[in-house]
Amino acid sequence: MTQQPSQDQALQEYLLRLADSALILGQRLCELCGKAPAVEEEMALMNVALDLVGQARNWYDYAAELEGGQRDADALAYRRDAHEFRNLLLVEQPNGDYAVTMARQFFYDAWHYFTLQALVNAPDERVAGIAAKALKEVTYHLRRSSEWMKRLGDGTEESHQRMEVAVESLWRFTGEMLTADAVEQHLATAGLAPDAEQLAADWQGLVNSVLTEATLSLPPADAWMQQGGKTGRHTEHLGFILAEMQFLQRAYPDAKIW
Amino acid sequence: MQKSGNQPRPIPAPLEQPIIASDRVPANVGGEQLTETQLWQLLDEVKDPEVPVVSVVELGIVRSIQWLDNQLQVAVTPTYSGCPATELIEQQIAAALMQAGIRDPQVTRVLNPAWTTDWISDSGREKLRAYGIAPPQGSASKMTLLGHAEQISCPHCGSSHTEQVSEFGSTACKALYRCIDCLEPFDYFKCI
Known part of the structure; x- marks a missing residue:
């Protein structure tokens, strides 16, 4: 028998999903520090990462409060193991070539944008406030990654080919963003999570239009989708990200002076 | 001759007694x-x-x-x-x-309401310009955010003949531009 989670528990779980996805993608982007293809791209990637890490902290702060204050944002980010992370599988995928980096960013940004747009109207002031702040930033992210889809997709023969491969290889991780489980359905009825059908329709609409303009093939709508990130079943990549990201906090817990 | 500017700061002598805020x-x-x-x-x-x-x-x-x-x-x-x-x-x-x-x-x-560049005062905008950063132009409407052509004036020579180099500059709040007339690169304080 499964017990219906209380609204606070469900919200806390959902906030961790939002925070973890932002944090892990931020961490992934930071791997490109010093290695980006051009200096402007490096600044852009690091700025996007910074926005995402900042947003993650805002969500973690609230999640920690709902939990009762035993753990703070740092503990949530640095002291949980892979199976406790609730991020989307998409964001933990490796950077690959720049087509993969930008296709991953675009799929996430589009989902992030429509998700935040719904959360801006949440009846919870904290959720609405964090979302409104983040939405301004994510609007920029989406604009930029959409442009890159078009530039690479409708670019040279090679960039087109690489983007086709990137879209195809990442497509199977997009399904879980658009399917609501019990936690999200429960919250959606209270206006604390987006309506899954609306989110899927908005996301699909935007992705179709950008891919079409980018002269890229649309993956089949009934493609098989990998699930699991939201419930802590991750791909093999997450452990490596955490090993690097959490090393310092794990080796020197609560260190105040480095 | 004394150099100005890059002098190392003198290291303060160690304090004999710890200073706490209420002492000072x-x-x-x-x-x-x-x-x-x-x-x-x-x-x-x-x-x-x-x-x-x-x-x-x-x-x-x-x-x-x-x-x-x-x-x-x-x-x-x-x-x-x-x-x-x-x-x-x-x-x-x-x-x-x-x-x-x-x-x-x-x-x-406080996060709510979210900060907007509309809250930068007129004197703040003028100081940004004098410092070489183009201040945000127009109000943070959705149109601006969605990337409809913005005319950014060069803070150095005033020319409106400028181009965007990158959507992101040295900090999250800025974008990188270049003046086509005076060729100087400059930061633009993004309108959000």
Whole structure:
């Protein structure tokens, strides 16, 4: 028998999903520090990462409060193991070539944008406030990654080919963003999570239009989708990200002076 | 000849006794007598660490100052969620108030309503321009955010013949532009 989670528990779980996805993608982007293809791209990637890490902290702060204050944002980010992370599988995928980096960013940004747009109207002031702040930033992210889809997709023969491969290889991780489980359905009825059908329709609409303009093939709508990130079943990549990201906090817990 | 500018700072002699705040700042010496206008003027002296020509007041990130149960409460909103200067700004605001004799001021972070470049004052915009950063143009409407052509003037020569180099500049709040006439690159304070 499964017990219906209380609204606070469900919200806390959902906030961790939002925070973890932002944090892990931020961490992934930071791997490109010093290695980006051009200096402007490096600044852009690091700025996007910074926005995402900042947003993650805002969500973690609230999640920690709902939990009762035993753990703070740092503990949530640095002291949980892979199976406790609730991020989307998409964001933990490796950077690959720049087509993969930008296709991953675009799929996430589009989902992030429509998700935040719904959360801006949440009846919870904290959720609405964090979302409104983040939405301004994510609007920029989406604009930029959409442009890159078009530039690479409708670019040279090679960039087109690489983007086709990137879209195809990442497509199977997009399904879980658009399917609501019990936690999200429960919250959606209270206006604390987006309506899954609306989110899927908005996301699909935007992705179709950008891919079409980018002269890229649309993956089949009934493609098989990998699930699991939201419930802590991750791909093999997450452990490596955490090993690097959490090393310092794990080796020197609560260190105040480095 | 004495060089100006790059002199190393003298290292302060070690203190014989630890200084605690109350030794240096007598509690409430005049602090509570400050009027609201004086408090705003005081915070207008606190500069943004990233762009040290504009104050936190001119940037519009100080949202309110009020006394509550004998404690001064200052509400500050970050420009961006991940702005790395947020904590430093909060500390500097608290330090400025304590130096003015206000005991234990409370600086709280508010996210809602989200900061917008519309809150940057006219004097702040002018100082940004003089510093070489093109101030945000127009208001933060959705049209601007969605990338409809913005005409950004070069802060150096005033030409409107400019091009975007990157949507992101040296900090999250700026984009990188280049003037086609005077060829100088410059930062543009993004409109959000």
